[in-house]
Amino acid sequence: MEQDQKQPRQVQGLSCPLPHTHTETVVIGHGSGGSMTQDLIRSIFQSQIGNEILAEGNDAARLQLFSHGEQLAVSTDSHVVSPLFFPGGDIGRLAVSGTVNDVAMLGAHPAFLTAGFILEEGFPMADLNRIIKSIADTCREAGVQIIAGDTKVVEKGKADGIYINTAGLGLIPEGRKIGGQFAKPGDAVLISGTLGEHSIAVLEARGELGFESGIQSDVAPLNHMLEDLLAAVPDVHVLRDPTRGGLATSLNEIACQSQVSIHLTEGAIPVQPNVRIACEMLGFDPLYLANEGKVIIILPEEHVELALNIVRASPYGKYAARIGRISEENPGRVLLHTAFGTTRLLSMLAGEILPRIC
């Protein structure tokens, strides 16, 4: 009982204090996907171009075009990965998967994408070909079509090879209500597989690991897996892909949106051994690393077993696991329960992930 008293004291009614930043210029941390990004969105974007739809704060926007029936899901994402080719994928597969997944996170069936290319003068045509082939292959796999596009070329040195923006459209079947704001106390939290592979694969491709990990990026379109899930378990409350900022940041966003707390069991969170070892060496935490082929699923406890069985049947969900639960006290917080019986706060990523000194 003594341990209980020593757990973080409960703070009722505390709602995600996000302090202001005073940076006068854009710094790299503003793109980390963590709280610096949120600050930027809040202070510069939402204050001037905000509206009710944007304020929902999900991976895609939900539009009610007709008085009833299906809704439209819309999302857009820009892809600036360096290097362009990495173990397990490339910028083309990423550009399709990222947007397909964002649309699918509202429970929509992604159908159409647009693609905008910013190319740097001197970019090898062979690389461009390879990237477009990868886009075509991934579109086929996801069952989506690119229905509009744009190409701009900038002078040498004004861009880093190629940037790709994609936008996605999909229809949300009538009655489906999935979003970060719908987590309910008593729900279970699932993750569709092991964490952190994308970040480590990209670091390795940049030559920043200093050793070979053999880790492949998990980049993949998850829409078919999610359609199978929702066909069998329509009562899913939240879907969210833990990309930049990782699981920790996505769960913090959900805890804020739904005004609930999220309790994670540290030992249940799946991480590949090689990713763990790379993290140990570099001083990273896998819970903050980016994933491009994983999804957080929050749903009523009674559906957990069925949901896990369906997700595990997909090649992208083999290591799916139940990792936590939703609770009503301490709204806005994510708490991690360790194997030692202790509890600590799991914060949102602040700025850029930095390797430690020693």
Place this chain on the structure above:
Amino acid sequence: MPVESGLPEFLSGYRDVERVKRVIDLIQQRTRQPWTLMEICGGQTHAIMQYGLDQLLPDEIELVHGPGCPVCVTSLALIDQGLWIAQQPDVIFTSFGDMLRVPGSNGDLFSVRAAGGQVRVVYSPMDAVKIAVANPDKRVVFFAIGFETTAPANAMAVIQAEKLGLKNFSILPANVLVPPAMHAILSSPGNRIQGFLAAGHVCAVMGYWEYPPIAERYQVPMAVTGFEPVDLLSGIYQTIDMLESGRVAVENAYPRAVTFEGNQAAQKLIFQVFEPVDRNWRGIGTIPNSGYGLRKAYQAFDAALHFDTGNIQTAESSICIAGQVLQGTKKPFECPAFGTLCTPQNPLGAPMVSSEGACAAYYLYKRGS
């Protein structure tokens, strides 16, 4: 793929729940009165918070967090000097990643980079040497921060640069040393520290031959302590055991990494390149012989001689109580700016920035508790 057993035995064994419980039991049984211990190293502070080990200890034991966070104690003057150098157009400024977000008087290295300065994160000072070889038309400067732990690699970079005849490589010497800081803490009038967990990584390099005279002089027992849960608790147990039995000694609770003599080859490198100099610690003040400066023979690699940084005016935040936090006289929660004006993305003081800083550990793992 064995997802559950994610770690090799050399790590998982020191995170084993049963072993942790056994050491906790030993500590519970041995503790009869209140004791205040300081863990020197910020890496230990973070590990304690990350695993919640402080929640498992008896109420009698208070852990006070020491100054062992190298970016936290790097003086504002040195940081401002680094920022100034990094802004020069022909410079590639290299640093360990942690340093980039540490606030100087005006901005940090990230903002220098955003303004067009060439600032690169390196994992090893040897990478900075490689950058100097690859960019002969640039002046490459490495910010040589760290405790004794990074000193051998910093020394090696200088030796390699000399061997390669590099004229475009220099370091900004900023290494700091643990034993003088222990003296400073133990001799300060408000000292409450009754036992030390000595920093395992520093001792892996330096051994612990420097510590018995300190333990003796101030009558404070110490245990050389590692960073995994079982290591940390073993260090705490050994220190408590000495305190409860009235023994004053320096014991080694991290024998798999540390010997009394330490790594002699590494120490030889350090003493070949560096010599002790007085150093200003951020928030604490100048501590005699508490840093490494370049010896005369290697002064050609001292960035301070390559760049006329002139008169930089430094300005410290007036609210931040980093100095008291680093000396263990105040906890981060006691700072009026904690978690409001001062956060990891907008730090007023370095302890809020670093993955080894005490304020960041409280912010990340204990905020609101």
